[in-house]
Amino acid sequence: MTPERILDKPDLDAALDALCARDARMAALRAASPEPPLRRISADIAGLVWIVNSQLISVAAARAIHGRVEAALGAVEHAALSAAPDELFRAAGMSRVKLKTVRALCAAVDDGLDVEGLEALDEPEARARLLAIPGVGPWTADVFLLFAHGRPDAFPAGDVAVQSAMKDVLGLAARPDRGAAEELAEPWRPLRGVAAQLLWAYYLGRRRGRDAAPSRTPAGPVRPASVEEIA
Incomplete structure (x- = not known):
């Protein structure tokens, strides 16, 4: 039985089993890839700020910045975020663009957005409310x-790691863009997010294999948004 939500490792394993039963390519990929880990973040403003903060920078940098913000505020919550001066975030290393998004998120909460309450909404409505926040993209x-x-069908089609893995797994000539990735993922509904987790596992396993070479540096430069930023 396919779980309605992926809340623990047995849920993830059951969803992977269902996906692989539907698509032989996913079954072959699962057999050849590292086991996808269970990734969970808090379904509150702190979790959303963490994702915003983690875009476009290395994991280590994101953790350092988020940690400095949390240490300075005491807790990453609406009241503390709203009251903190811009200088606090800038001193922690947060970019102006991300700070602008955090301010927009706080304003949305002031206007009635219930971040934690999004969990009870159906996926299209929850997604629409998130996308209505200035600076929050797909x-x-x-x-x-x-x-x-x-949510097992939430699919970050714009993620470069997902796109890169799809290119390899589906035998494409080039990495698909967001629109093409969404179209290619249609057969995986309602488990597109589970497919993304398997594709990430493949991509990260391949990347770590390359990173073992002396010619590469572990941290690397700024890179496009990917699940690596929240791992």
Whole structure:
């Protein structure tokens, strides 16, 4: 039976079993890839701020910035975020663009957005409310829905790691863009998010294999948004 939400490792395993039963390519990929880990983040404003903060930078940098913000605030919550001056975030290393998004998120909460309450809404409505926040794009919304709510069909089609893995797994000539990735993922409904987790496992396993070579540096430069930013 396919779980309605991916809340623990047995849920993830059951969803992977269902996906692989539907698509032989996914079954072959699962057999050849590292086991996808269970990733969960808090379904509150702190979890959403973490995803915003983690875009476009290395995991280590994201953790350092988020940790400094949390240490300075005491807790990453609406009241503390709203009251904190811009200088606190800038001193922690948060970019102006991300700070603008955090301010927009706080304003949305002031206007009645219930971040934690999104978990009870159906996926299209929850996604629409997230996308209505200035600065929150499809990648941020979809990753939040996938890892904060455990929604098995939330699919971050714009994620470069997912796109790169799809190119290899589906034998494509080039990495698909967001639109093409969404179209190619249609057969995986209602488990597109589970497919993304398997594709990420493949991609990260391949990347770590390359990173073992002396010519590469572990941290690397700034890179496009990917699940690596929240791992």
